[in-house]
Amino acid sequence: MKILIVDDSKAMRMIVMRHLRQAGFGNHALEEASNGVEALASVNAGTPDLILCDWNMPEMNGLEFLKALRSKSVKVPFGFVTTESSPEMRQTAVTEGAAFLIAKPFTVETFETTLSPFLK
Amino acid sequence: MTIETLDLNAAVVGVFESMLALPIAVADEFADAEEGSAAVTGVISISGDWNGAVIVTVPNELARQVAAAMFALDADALTEAEIQDAVGELSNMVGGATKTMLGGSSSISLPSVTEGVRYRISIPGAREVANARFESNGSLLTISVVQGASKQPIASRKPS
Numbered sequence: 001m002k003i004l005i006v007d008d009s010k011a012m013r014m015i016v017m018r019h020l021r022q023a024g025f026g027n028h029a030l031e032e033a034s035n036g037v038e039a040l041a042s043v044n045a046g047t048p049d050l051i052l053c054d055w056n057m058p059e060m061n062g063l064e065f066l067k068a069l070r071s072k073s074v075k076v077p078f079g080f081v082t083t084e085s086s087p088e089m090r091q092t093a094v095t096e097g098a099a100f101l102i103a104k105p106f107t108v109e110t111f112e113t114t115l116s117p118f119l120k
Numbered sequence: 121m122t123i124e125t126l127d128l129n130a131a132v133v134g135v136f137e138s139m140l141a142l143p144i145a146v147a148d149e150f151a152d153a154e155e156g157s158a159a160v161t162g163v164i165s166i167s168g169d170w171n172g173a174v175i176v177t178v179p180n181e182l183a184r185q186v187a188a189a190m191f192a193l194d195a196d197a198l199t200e201a202e203i204q205d206a207v208g209e210l211s212n213m214v215g216g217a218t219k220t221m222l223g224g225s226s227s228i229s230l231p232s233v234t235e236g237v238r239y240r241i242s243i244p245g246a247r248e249v250a251n252a253r254f255e256s257n258g259s260l261l262t263i264s265v266v267q268g269a270s271k272q273p274i275a276s277r278k279p280s
Contacts, residue, residue: 009205009208010202010205011190011191011205011206011209012190012209014190014191015139015190018192056212056227056228056229056230057230058230083212083213083215083219083220085216085220086219086220086223103220104135104139104212104213104216105134105135105138105139105213106138106139
C-alpha cells in the first residue's frame with residue numbers, strides 16, 4: 001500500500017515516517033509532499049491508499065487539499081496529523097470527509113490504533 | 121481554560137517526551153543563559169477569539185539536539201535550514217497546544233524563526249501574560265505567551 005505524507009515541515013515528515021515504521025507499518029511505500037498543491041499533483045500521478053496530512057501549510061492547506069480531493073470524487077482515506085485538535089477543528093475535519101485526526105504531539109501507540117483499520 | 125490557568129508544562133513536556141525522547145524538566149530556578157549566547161526563536165501567532173503569540177526560545181546547542189532528534193541525524197550533520205525547521209515545528213506544536221487549551225475559535229499562523237546573538241523579539245502592543253522555563257540537557261528553553269491589547273490579530277497589526 002502507498003501512504004502519502006503531507007507536511008510543510010520536513011522534520012515532521014521524518015517524525016511521521018519514523019512513527020509509521022515503529023508502529024509496524026514500515027513495509028508500505030511512503031511518499032512525501034510539502035503542501036496541498038504538491039500533494040494534489042502526487043495524487044493525480046497515482047492515488048495513494050492513505051493520506052496523512054498537516055492542517056496549516058503554505059500554498060494550499062490541508063483542509064483545502066481535502067476539499068479539492070472530495071470535489072474530484074477522490075475517496076482515498078484521509079487523516080489529519082496536526083496541532084489543530086480543538087473540538088471545532090475535529091468536527092470540521094469529519095464534516096469535510098476526514099476519517100480521523102491525530103493531534104501533535106502523538107505517540108507510536110496512537111499511530112498503531114488509529115491507522116490499523118486502514119493499513120493491511 | 122483561561123490564560124491564567126494555561127498549562128504550558130503539559131504542552132512542552134508532551135512534545136519532548138513523546139516525540140523527541142529528550143529529557144525535559146520545569147526549571148524555574150535554572151540560571152539564565154549567558155548574555156550573548158546564540159539562540160533560535162520560533163514565533164506562532166494566534167488570532168481569533170484570542171489574539172496573541174507564543175514565543176519559544178531555544179539555545180543553539182539544544183536547538184541542534186531537537187533537530188537531531190526530529191531528523192534522526194547526527195547533530196554535526198544538520199544544516200541551518202534543518203535546525204530552523206525543527207525549532208519552527210517545535211513552536212508549532214507548543215503554539216497549537218496553547219491555542220487548543222485557550223479554547224474558542226482561533227487560528228494559528230505558520231511559524232516564523234529568528235536566530236542570532238543578542239536579539240530581542242518584540243511585538244508592538246502586546247504584553248506577556250504567561251511564561252515558563254524548562255531545562256533539557258543543561259540548556260534553558262523558555263516559552264513566553266504574549267497577548268495583544270486589542271482584538272486585532274497581532275500578525276496583521278502595522279507599526280504606527
